[in-house]
Amino acid sequence: MNYSEYMSDIISDIKECLNELGTQPVLFIGSGLSKRYFNAPNWIELLEQLQKECPYIPHEVGYYLQDGVSLEEVGSEYTNYYRKWAWENRDKFPNELFDASIPKSSYIKFMIASILDSITPDSIDSVQSEHHRTEIELLQEIQPHAIITTNYDLFIENIFTDYQSIIGQRILKPDTMSIGEIFKIHGSTSEFKDLVFNKEDYEIFLKKKKYLSAKLLTFFAEHPLVFIGYSANDKNIQRILSDIDEIISTDGDLIPNIYFLEYNKNITENDIPPREKVLFINNKEVRIKYIETKNFDWVYEAFSANKAWDNVHPKLLRALLARTYKLVRSDIPRRSVEVDFDIIEKAVSDEQSLPKLYGVAMLDDPSQLNLQYPYNLTQIGQQLGYSNWHSANRLIESIQRNKGINIKETDNKYHILIKTGKTEMHKYSKHTLELLDAVDKGEEYKLEL
Structure with a gap:
């Protein structure tokens, strides 16, 4: 066996995990990713x-x-020196930081934000390495369900622009929707005063860590989870994995849906890295899947095998969930809306009915779409013997005048509207051809929407 065969086995395992769980991956991203793509500093x-x-x-x-x-204690030591420096050199810091209510750690955290913001690329195009730009595009193609990160910088937001940042303690609020979100558990430079940086910050964070782990448990149980940019010895990762092991009770068994991606610049074609990583945490073994590589592109590509979100914006999914959550949590109990419970009961008992309630058409196999709706309107006109789409459209208008129904207004057996970004495309089925042929010949016809 060589490294190429190792890669092939890893890719097969990833695809099997994706198919088994039927969900998009969740990415857990650390400072190594920022180090890789724009040479951001690690903690030391x-x-x-x-x-x-x-x-x-x-x-x-x-x-x-x-x-x-410890590094946290060094952070506390430096915090005190920064406060002294700031108060004696006020011109180097914003005036609002000198209010008595501002925490004393705000001065060093302001500097952290300044350092990171000054070097963080604002887009993929700003990344210098062409190979790294290609990797990042493949990372985007994963279309993760959500992203969890301990990074302060805004790089992830700049490459996943449709995702919503949930910063710090707001993660614990009940109205986070989980889909298409970036959970910044140690804070963000955009709200620098709340960064988890020194010993005092970590003590507060650790008190609430179990609540955070419980909040994110569904990610660990229901999705492939990929750690990128961390060392296996990272205390933050060991704490999270310890909570996972405690909650899931793996008893030393391999956790089948957690992958740890680690960079090794010295990998050669003759190397065969280990497939598992055994971590000893709190006197217990925690076994996870392990991927060792020099180039991340093939790993990202493997995790992007399920393109569940093609042409669907995460922002739309969040809005749908948010409105549903508010409807169930407050509007219906307060009777602020009129509810037809018979319709809802029928919808939730049928897999096909609930999507229709939301105006969502289910398609088990997207590749079948062109088979079901193979024509555009010009092709319909040509099939009927005309040279363009206008004659076919006049027949559709004739149906509307006679039956009061415009088949182009909804998705139905005759027509479907496909949206790709800002582009809209109307497609038509063979039933449309039969219907318009009957209308064109003056025959009796019946609409079956």
């Missing part, structure tokens, strides 16, 4: 840069690490 590098920016900090990061001080 960020602390080192913060130390260089502030003349009041007497020691480099290594000085504290030699004494066994």
Whole structure:
């Protein structure tokens, strides 16, 4: 076996997992992704840069690490130096940060946001490496159900522009819809004062971590979960995986839907990396699937095998869920809307009826669409012996005058409207051809919508 065969096995396993669960992947993204695509600093590098920016900090990061001080505690130490520097050099920070109600950590967090925002690409086109731009396009093609990240920077938002950011503690609110959202569990530079950065921040975060894990449990149980840009030794990841193991109770068995993607620049064609990773967390074994690679493109491509969201904007799905949630949670109990419960009961008991209630047409096999509706209106006209679409359209208008029904206004057995972005395309079935042929010949006809 060689690395090519290893890749083939991994791809087959990913596709099998996607087919088995029937859901889109959830991406768990760490700082390694930002490091890969625009050389963003990792945690130690960020602390080192913060130390260089502030003349009041007497020691480099290594000085504290030699004494066994944690990175969170170094962050707390630097926080105090930044506050002293800011109050004695107020021109270097925004005036609003000097209000008495502002947390003392706001000064160093302002600097963190400034550093990251200054180097974060605002689009794929701003990424320097052509190979990396191709990888990012393949990452987009995954069309993840949701994204979870501990990153502060806005890079993910800039490449998944239709997704909605849910920042910090707002993740715990009940009205988050989960689909098409970016859960920024450690905060964002867009709201820098709430970044999880120093020891005090992490203590608060850890108190609420179990609530966060419970909130995200459905992701872990129902979707392929892909960790990208993390080290297996990352404490944040180990804490999350520990919660998963505790909730799901794997008892050391392989968790079949969790993949850990790790970069190895030294991979060669003769290498055969391990297929699993065993982590020892809280004296327990947690086994997850492991992918080791130099190039991420083939992995992203494998996870994009299910194109469930083609031509559907995540924003639309969120709006649909949000309105349904409000309807069930508040409007109906408060009787602020009139409800026909018979219609709802029939709809929820039938897989085909509920989508129709929302105005959604179900198509089990999208490839069958052209077989069911093979014609545009010009082709219909040509099949009837005319040279263009106008004559066919006049026959449709004749039906509307006689029957009061315009077959082009809805999706039905004769017609379907396909929307691709801002483009709309009307397609017609063989039933349309038979119907318009009868109208053209002056024969009796019956509409069956």
